[in-house]
Amino acid sequence: xxxxxAHSTYPHWLLVLLVVxxxxxxxxxxxxxxxxxxxxxxxxxxxxxxxVSTLQNPFFVSLRDGAQTAADRLGVELVVKDxxxxxxxxxxxxxxxIDANVSAILINPVDGDAIVPAIEAAxxxxxxxxxxxxxxxxxxxxxxxxxxxxxxxxxxxxxLAENLGGAGKVIxxxxxxxxxxxxxxxxxxxxxxxxxxxxxxxxxxxxxxxxDEGKTVFAQxxxxxxxxxxxxxxxxxxxxxxxxxxxxxxxxxxxxxxGFDAVEDAVAAVESGDLLATIAQxxxxxxxxxxxxxxxxxxxxxxSESLPVDLALITK
Numbered sequence: 001x002x003x004x005x006a007h008s009t010y011p012h013w014l015l016v017l018l019v020v021x022x023x024x025x026x027x028x029x030x031x032x033x034x035x036x037x038x039x040x041x042x043x044x045x046x047x048x049x050x051x052v053s054t055l056q057n058p059f060f061v062s063l064r065d066g067a068q069t070a071a072d073r074l075g076v077e078l079v080v081k082d083x084x085x086x087x088x089x090x091x092x093x094x095x096x097x098i099d100a101n102v103s104a105i106l107i108n109p110v111d112g113d114a115i116v117p118a119i120e121a122a123x124x125x126x127x128x129x130x131x132x133x134x135x136x137x138x139x140x141x142x143x144x145x146x147x148x149x150x151x152x153x154x155x156x157x158x159x160l161a162e163n164l165g166g167a168g169k170v171i172x173x174x175x176x177x178x179x180x181x182x183x184x185x186x187x188x189x190x191x192x193x194x195x196x197x198x199x200x201x202x203x204x205x206x207x208x209x210x211x212d213e214g215k216t217v218f219a220q221x222x223x224x225x226x227x228x229x230x231x232x233x234x235x236x237x238x239x240x241x242x243x244x245x246x247x248x249x250x251x252x253x254x255x256x257x258x259g260f261d262a263v264e265d266a267v268a269a270v271e272s273g274d275l276l277a278t279i280a281q282x283x284x285x286x287x288x289x290x291x292x293x294x295x296x297x298x299x300x301x302x303x304s305e306s307l308p309v310d311l312a313l314i315t316k
Contacts, residue, residue, distance in 0.1 A: 046076040048294050049097035049105040050287075051090055053134070055082040057209065057237055058263040059283050060108065063132065066287030067106070074295050076103075085176070085208070087114040094118035097127075104128045104142075104294040111178045112137045128297055132290045133283070135180040142297055145290045145307045149181050152260060152279040152311050153188025159277050159313060160193070160230050160258045167198035168229030171221055173214055173242060174206040175234035182209075185234045185260060193232075202228075207238045214241025222249045230256045236266035236278055243274050262314050270316055280312040 050067055052060050064080055071078035079102065083090035087110045097105050098121055105122055109115040112135055119139030122129050128142045135144050160170070172189065175182030186204075193199055202225060207213040214237060222228070222245060233239035239259035246252035252274065259266050262280035269275035286309050293303050 046295065046298060047079060047100070047102045048076055048291060049079050049081065049094075049100070049102040050290075051081045051083060051094050051097065051105065051107045053083055053090070053108050053110045054085040056084070057235075058265070059235065059237075059261045059281070060133075062263075063108065063283040063287040066284030067291045068287070069284075070288040070291035074291065076291070076295060078291070083110050085110055085210075087111045090115065091118045095121060098122055098125050101125075102127065103298055104130065106130045106132055106290045106294060107136070108132045109134045109136055109179070111176070112180050113178055115139075128294070130290055130294055130297075132286050133181060133281075141305075143293050143303050143305055143307055145286050145293065145309065146180075147281045147286075147309045147311050149184035150188040152281070153185040153190075154192040155188075155311065155313055156185075156232050156258045156260060156277070156279055157189045157192035159315070160232055160256060161196045161199055163256050163276060164196075164199060164230050166196045169200050169202045169225070169227050170230040170232065171218075171225075171228055172201055172204040173217065173231065173233035173238045174204055175209045175238070177206060179209075182206075182234050189232055199230075207233070207241065209235045209237055211237040211241040214238030215245045216241075218242035219245040219249070222246065222251060228255055230258070232258045234260055236261040236263045239275065239278075240265055240269065243269065262312075267314060270314055273316060277313055277315045280314050282309050285309050 052064055055061055068078055081093035083093060090110050105127055107129060115136050116138035119129050119136055123140045130143045131141055132145045174186055205217055207217045231242055233242060236259040239257050243252060243257055246255055256276045258276050259278040262278045266275055266278045270278060289307050293307055297303050
């Protein structure tokens with residue numbers, strides 16, 4: 001039968017020393033665990049903000065839907081803000097996204113100049129910013145997702161000129177002043193139409209990318225000008241309004257209309273023969289690319305400063 005002393009063959013002082021050392025090592029290990037930075041988890045929420053100029057335009061509805069589809073597929077949250085074509089409202093909404101500490105912000109600016117302070121505020125908050133369809137004139141932008149609007153304007157001019165036989169009087173309905181889309185489409189159109197010496201652009205007037213304004217503005221122009229052979233509008237909403245005005249005035253059959261965006265109503269107008277052509281931009285693809293680029297950037301992947309989306313000429 002063993003005595004209690006038989007349970008240990010080590011001196012008492014050595015056992016005490018071993019216990020103290022063990023406790024010290026355990027304490028050190030606990031401190032390391034407390035100070036260590038936790039590894040990011042796969043289910044960490046990524047929230048993207050999307051500020052859209054207006055959801056009253058089907059083009060931007062498609063852009064939003066493409067972004068939402070991509071966000072759902074990638075498992076990220078998408079917060080959408082509709083600025084209603086109001087510059088000040090968009091700036092306020094972007095600040096709301098900043099205050100909510102979203103992971104990244106995608107902006108489709110109402111005005112490329114006016115949005116700059118909001119972008120700079122996001123930069124200050126270390127929130128990456130991407131622009132979609134329309135660019136911004138300042139601030140730090142991670143990437144710009146858009147069609148080549150300059151090329152699209154040229155494409156529209158060339159097709160209109162061809163169908164006018166290289167001669168005629170043309171009206172240009174312009175988008176919102178200060179937007180990159182209006183400036184680029186207008187520049188491309190005028191650059192190309194100028195090569196047809198017998199085509200005259202008799203007036204350029206804004207209708208702010210709006211269908212009702214397009215109808216009102218063109219109705220007035222129909223009263224002022226007896227001869228109008230062709231019309232190019234910077235988007236389909238304006239050209240569809242212009243077609244309505246021309247029908248009301250009984251002059252639609254005499255005028256060739258070209259739009260931009262290829263929204264559903266415009267494609268139907270091409271098929272019916274009311275609209276000569278429209279330039280397809282693929283807004284849903286822009287939304288998809290924007291979300292994917294933002295997620296890639298947040299994951300540390302290098303992305304291009306410019307992400308182009310292909311254009312296509314839609315005719316009957």
